[in-house]
Amino acid sequence: MTTPPRTPRPDLGPATAAMARLLAGVRDEQLAAPTPCPAYSVRELLGHVDGLTTAFDAAARKDLGPSTSTDPGSVTPVLPEDWRTGLPGRLASLAGAWRAPDAWDGDTRAGGFTFPAAIAGVVALNELVVHGWDLARATGQPYELDTATLEAVRGFFAASRDEAMRAPAFGPVVEVPEGAPLLDEVVGLSGRDPGWAR
Numbered sequence: 020m021t022t023p024p025r026t027p028r029p030d031l032g033p034a035t036a037a038m039a040r041l042l043a044g045v046r047d048e049q050l051a052a053p054t055p056c057p058a059y060s061v062r063e064l065l066g067h068v069d070g071l072t073t074a075f076d077a078a079a080r081k082d083l084g085p086s087t088s089t090d091p092g093s094v095t096p097v098l099p100e101d102w103r104t105g106l107p108g109r110l111a112s113l114a115g116a117w118r119a120p121d122a123w124d125g126d127t128r129a130g131g132f133t134f135p136a137a138i139a140g141v142v143a144l145n146e147l148v149v150h151g152w153d154l155a156r157a158t159g160q161p162y163e164l165d166t167a168t169l170e171a172v173r174g175f176f177a178a179s180r181d182e183a184m185r186a187p188a189f190g191p192v193v194e195v196p197e198g199a200p201l202l203d204e205v206v207g208l209s210g211r212d213p214g215w216a217r
Contacts, residue, residue, distance in 0.1 A: 028140065029171040031117045034147035035110040037164055038068065041151060042106060044160045050098075054157040055215045056150075059096070061157050065106075066096030068150050071129075072109045075143035078129040078136070079116035090131040117143065141175050148172045149209045152202070156215055162202070169201045176208035 042065075050062040059067060074086045099105065116122055117140050127136040129143075148164060149172075155162035176189075190210030195203045203213040 028117075028120075028123050028137070029144055029168060030114070031140070031144050031147065032114040033165050033168050034144055034151060035072075035114040037162065038147055038151045038154070039107040039110050041154050041158070041160055041162070042103065045154070045158050049158050052157050052217065055153045055211050059153075061154065062098050063096045064150060064153055064157070065102055066098040067091060068147075068154075069099060069102060069106050069109065070096055071143070071146050071150075072106065072113050074129050075139065075146070076109065076113040076116045078127040078139050078143070079113070079119065079122035081125070081127055081136075083128045087128040088131055113143070141171060144168065145172050145175050145209075148205065149211070152206055152211070157217060159217065164202065166201065169205050172205050173201065173208060176205065 045061065045065070050060065050065075052061045054061055054064045056064055056067075070086075070089075070091060074089070074091075077084065077086050123137045123140055125136055126133055127139050128134075129139055148168060151164075152162055154160075176192075193207040193210060193212050195207040195213060199207075199213070206213045
């Protein structure tokens with residue numbers, strides 16, 4: 020008898036570290052700037068990132084409560100005053116929580132939905148990668164991620180190319196030229212235009 024392959028369990032560390040680097044480059048005067056997320060300014064995007072970081076950290080630990088039960092689309096994200104000093108630590112905690120083997124087992128809850136933890140971990144990674152790109156573009160910073168992280172997110176999006184399945188979280192796929200960088204492909208699969216500029 021053969022053992023079925025395990026669901027891939029990507030490391031969230033590279034994406035959380037990339038996000039933390041971006042935070043250090045955000046200037047106060049950029050907080051009101053627009054982002055590739057039409058509904059969010061930089062300030063609101065950062066508030067959303069802080070909220071999802073807390074929620075998915077709790078989801079990994081199966082510490083279910085208000086942070087995992089709130090639909091992020093139901094409230095305007097609020098950026099905490101300690102975001103410059105506190106959010107990098109919360110991002111590191113998130114990565115650590117998903118390195119625990121049992122984080123990926125059973126069911127958990129995030130964004131008001133109960134779903135398999137193995138999917139929740141990849142959703143968390145997807146959020147970090149796409150919103151990291153959003154923040155980099157909105158603040159004029161470089162953004163690079165390792166191939167393994169980008170491949171994990173591409174796999175997530177490739178499984179949901181059907182527009183009915185994607186709505187309302189993601190827009191229609193934006194096709195990119197053959198041979199485009201992997202990051203551009205991931206961004207296009209998320210429904211964003213890789214050529215977006217401030």
